[in-house]
Amino acid sequence: MTTTPGTRWHLTADPAEFLDRARLFLHAEPALNTALLTVADTLRTRGPHVYGDGDPLLGWLERGGRVRGAFLRTPPHRVAVSPLDPGATDARDALDALAGELADRSPELPGVMSDRATAEAFADAWRRRTGAVATENLRQRLYRLDELTPPEPGPPGTARVATAADRDLLVRWHEAFLADLGQERLTDPGEWADARLAYGGVTLWEAPDGTPVSMAGAHRLLAGQVRVAPVYTPPEHRARGHAAAVTAEVSRAALAAGAREVLLFTDLANPTSNGLYRRIGYWPVRDYAQFTFTPGR
Structure with missing residues (x-):
């Protein structure tokens, strides 16, 4: 595991460690984090390269001793980020810090997926960091059975x-x-x-x-x-x-x-x-x- 100085993002390539550290956060809102849960569990059970040859990168955002956010990326695919509140200054700062982390490690990052507000905020942070153009190419709606x-x-x-x-x-x-x-x-x-x-x-x-x-x-x-x-x-x-x-x-x-x-x-x-x-x-x-x-x- 690595922790980047000056940020609260903790990074790992081990899906078991990610699930251990972020479990309470992800399970608190399993519907909103359904994609991260299923992808991380698939990596844990079927191996780190089930989605591609590159090593996965996973991480969690810690603040005040508690996990407040999470992300994962399985190269060569997009990064998936848990829903944050882009209206909050600390969330915007966290997304900007995450964009910086990924720009250093994966400048070829092809995109992002998350709830629409978080995806837009990360895309904006990525644009500021890299000068890339961000294009929305899929909009989805999450439904829950009543x-x-x-x-x-x-x-x-x-x-x-x-x-x-x-x-x-x-x-x-x-x-x-x-x-x-x-x-x-x-x-x-x-x-x-x-x-x-x-x-x-x-x-x-x-x-x-x-x-x-x-x-x-x-x-x-x-x-x-x-x-x-x-x-x-x-x-x-x-x-x-x-x-x-x-x-x-x-x-x-x-x-x-x-x-x-x-x-x-x-x-x-x-x-x-x-x-x-x-x-x-x-x-x-x-x-x-x-x-x-x-x-x-």
Whole structure:
């Protein structure tokens, strides 16, 4: 572990140390920190290079003997920062200090993701430090399940947990999901499918003839929360209620497994999916954003 003089950011490459030091902070608001929790746990359980060849960098912000913020980065991907309050002077100073830390270590940093206010504040700090241009390229909304309301009537067919026989299908659909969002691949699609299959982490909706027509994944139960992702329906099967039905089934299973919170992110550019999740009982928590950094002129 290293601690940079003059700042309160403590840095490490060890996800187990990060989770030990930042656990109370992250678990206090597991919904707002769902991405950091799941990525750090994946690094801990599947190895430090599951997201790429570069060594991960993780850290926590300590003030008054308590952890007040956290971040992680898995090169070559963006840095993920816990929500802070950019309106507070100490939070702005902390984000500026973090930008300085990362500019020294990772001047090629491709971007940031966090709740929208924190992402904007970090992007501004990065611009001041490096002269880079920051472009918002994805805006999402975090939803939390309130009262599950499965669609009635539901579409024809039934749900089932994906098995090893579905591996090739999961790989294809996962890549298609990322292409729809215009997002980079974080892990190898085959490794992603294998990891999900190991704990029953993908549910398929099958038409009456047995044809899979939609899927919904779910992360492992962690800090009392399960995050649903990804949800994907091929274009030829859309607008028939399959995504709502399979998401409702995955949400029901998460509650049955003991989740206190069931969460999901939506792309705000897709009003159809946002409306769908509201209809089955999800309510907005906070907006998140992703910025891409490019060299300034």
